Structure formats: C-alpha cells, structure tokens
Amino acid sequence: MRAAVFYGANNIANEDAYSNYLVKDKGVVLDVNACAICGYDVRVFRHGHRKVTPPIILGHEICATTKQDVSIQTPMGTTSDILSSIIIKAGSRVAVSPIIPCLNCIYCENNEYNLCTNLKEIGSSINGGFAEYIKIPENILNVGGLVPVPDNLSDEEAALLEPLACCLNGFFHIMSSPVTKLIGNKNTVAIIGDGPIGLIHLQISKRLYGARTILVGMIPKRMNLAKAMGADATLSFDDKNNTNSSQPTHHNDSYNEDQTLRSILDLTDGIGAKIIIIATSNPMALNFAIKIASKNSLINIFSGMPRDNNILLDANWLHYNQTSITGSFSSTPYILQEAARIASSGKIDLSKIISHQYSLAEIKDAIIATEKYHGLRVVINKF
Numbered sequence: 001m002r003a004a005v006f007y008g009a010n011n012i013a014n015e016d017a018y019s020n021y022l023v024k025d026k027g028v029v030l031d032v033n034a035c036a037i038c039g040y041d042v043r044v045f046r047h048g049h050r051k052v053t054p055p056i057i058l059g060h061e062i063c064a065t066t067k068q069d070v071s072i073q074t075p076m077g078t079t080s081d082i083l084s085s086i087i088i089k090a091g092s093r094v095a096v097s098p099i100i101p102c103l104n105c106i107y108c109e110n111n112e113y114n115l116c117t118n119l120k121e122i123g124s125s126i127n128g129g130f131a132e133y134i135k136i137p138e139n140i141l142n143v144g145g146l147v148p149v150p151d152n153l154s155d156e157e158a159a160l161l162e163p164l165a166c167c168l169n170g171f172f173h174i175m176s177s178p179v180t181k182l183i184g185n186k187n188t189v190a191i192i193g194d195g196p197i198g199l200i201h202l203q204i205s206k207r208l209y210g211a212r213t214i215l216v217g218m219i220p221k222r223m224n225l226a227k228a229m230g231a232d233a234t235l236s237f238d239d240k241n242n243t244n245s246s247q248p249t250h251h252n253d254s255y256n257e258d259q260t261l262r263s264i265l266d267l268t269d270g271i272g273a274k275i276i277i278i279a280t281s282n283p284m285a286l287n288f289a290i291k292i293a294s295k296n297s298l299i300n301i302f303s304g305m306p307r308d309n310n311i312l313l314d315a316n317w318l319h320y321n322q323t324s325i326t327g328s329f330s331s332t333p334y335i336l337q338e339a340a341r342i343a344s345s346g347k348i349d350l351s352k353i354i355s356h357q358y359s360l361a362e363i364k365d366a367i368i369a370t371e372k373y374h375g376l377r378v379v380i381n382k383f
Helices: 039-047 155-159 161-175 178-182 196-208 220-228 257-267 284-292 315-321 333-345 360-371
Strands: 002-008 011-016 028-037 061-066 070-075 083-088 093-096 133-136 146-148 188-192 212-216 233-235 273-278 293-301 324-327 354-359 377-381
Touching: 002 360, 011 360, 028 093, 028 155, 028 360, 039 360, 061 155, 061 161, 070 333, 093 155, 093 161, 093 333, 146 333, 155 161, 155 354, 155 377, 161 196, 161 273, 161 293, 161 333, 178 293, 188 196, 188 284, 196 212, 196 220, 196 273, 212 257, 220 233, 233 257, 257 284, 273 284, 284 293, 293 315, 354 360, 360 377
Parallel strands: 188 212, 188 273, 212 233, 273 293, 293 324, 354 377
Antiparallel strands: 002 011, 028 061, 028 133, 028 377, 061 093, 070 083, 093 146
16 A cells, blocks of 8 residues: 655655555554644654654544444543444444554543543554555444544544544533633633644634634734634734734734733633633743633643743742643543534634645645644645
C-alpha cells in the first residue's frame, strides 16, 4: 500500500510500505478516505515525540470505509458499563477513535478509556491514517471505537469528528463543575487560540451553550472567521487590532498583553472571564489566562504544552479567588458518537474548519501548510 512513513525528525516519505502491516495483528482493515493533519503531527514531524518510535505512519483524525461487516461493542452512555453489540455493514463510512485502551486498568473499568494507564494511540503507538489502509486493533472494536458517519457529512468533515469529540470532552468536563452552573449571557467564556481547535470550541460555546464568548488570537483571517462564526468579540495581542464589529483586523507582530487584558476587563465590566479555554500550545497562554480570570472561574488547559513549560502559580491567588484549573485530554468512543450526532444536526459546522486538501504524495507540503498557518485544518485525501 501507499503510505507516508515517518522515519524521524524532518524525515517522512511517501512510499510502498509495510507488506505485512495488514496481516500480523488481530483487528479489521479499513480503506482510509481522509485523514486530517493535527498540530501534534507537525510537532512529531519536526521534533519527534517520546510516544513515537519510527518508522511509523502518523495520522489519527480519520474517516475510513469498512471492507467487511464489522462487529463492535458500543457504549450506551458516558459512564454506563452496558455495551450493545452492533454490526457495521461492509462499505460503511466510519470515524475512528484513535485511543487503544488496555481494558484492564481502573480507568478502563470506569469507561474513562482516554485516561487508561497503559494507553496506546493510533498514529503514535501504532500505524495511523496517512496511508491507503489502516488496521484497527480489537480493543478499539471492543469499546465502540468505530462510529458510523452520517450521510450528510463529507469524508473531510468526518475526519474532523475526532477533534470535535476532543473539544466536546473538554466542554463536558468543564460543565460538570459547579463553577460553571451560572454560565450564560452575564458570564463570559474566553478562548485563547484562533486555530481549528479554538474555532471548534467557539462554535460549541456559542451554538451548544449560548455563552457570551471572546476569542483571543493572532491571525487576521482566522479572527475574521471567528467573528463570522458568532464570537461576541475577537481580540488580538495588540489592542488597536481588537474588534467588536464586523471590521477586519490587521495583525501586528507586537505582543501587547496589557492592552488585550484591559480590553477583556472592559468587555466583562472589570470582572474577567468565568471560563477560559487554552486552545494553544503556547505556554504564555496560561499566564495570560490567570490575568483575565474572574473570581470563582475555571481555566481549562485543552492543548498539550512543551515539556519544559515550567509555569509557576501563586497558591494564594488560587485560594483567595477560588479559581479552578483543569485539563482535558482526547475523548471516548461515546463522545465521538455525540460528535457525529451534533455535526450531522448542523449545530457545529466542520466544513468551515477545512481549508486545504492534499494527496498522500503531497504530505510534506500539507505539513508545511499546517505549520505555516496557511489556513485551518489540512486534510490528506486518499486520491
């Protein structure tokens, strides 16, 4: 099969690969229709990662087609241990949950498969979706990790169901806190990051929860799109670039944290944001989030940070302001099911997040387009 094989930092090749790849392990083989490039894939390509042992095929945001009837066990709810056995017919399109739980640890027993102590992942631990075909391990089938794609979603949109599920997981985690019970027009959600993930969070905040939402970013085209998606305000790192209207922003490379801070305080009547979602890997974002947080607020660290982030927190500030800082990671098959349902309903428009499509042969160009912020989500198509 054709595959983009990662051999190490800055070394990826499109080639005929892995003659025994599809037969050596138990599981099912799928035809890959589309696989989106995540910022994680770019970081692995440039620097490698402790979870990734080359040679390997990257890619975990996958839409594929079944080659045969597939029996899976699907969860009945987020915390239910009741599974229902279903058959996905041959020729069906599916979104793939990339997490491979061990099914033996305490977290797996609680259906918290994304927190598995022995977690493996498609595109990191085993070969992923930048290929013509992919082998899905049995443990993914045993937790309902193949989710049928609704007919009204394109292959490219279906590939983005996985990041949508991750964002939903973050929101479900946020909304389970007593801190968020008063969320609404009188309280503010601030999203730091104007990339695909930030814009998905924006849609969830506005369209599912009806929250007053500010997006903080740096790239003019993305800021304009955020405004079109319903952001109540878009703020760049330079106050003169902030906009509360339909006027376009003009990016300036200078970073003026104080000006943006004042703007957020002005927009929130001096109180600050109730919920802050960090949808960027820039370590500066947490320091900024702390400065814009209201009392009794919640900060969610959605994005992974560099290992040497070394951020110090004032324990007294946390204590006296009754602030909560939480994280969220990946999602579960049940939430992927919810992502498919919500996207199919039209409440979340994933088509707005897709900006470029490339073939497998153009994998390096696709990675560079992602790295250089040429657009939003870049998708690799099979043909």
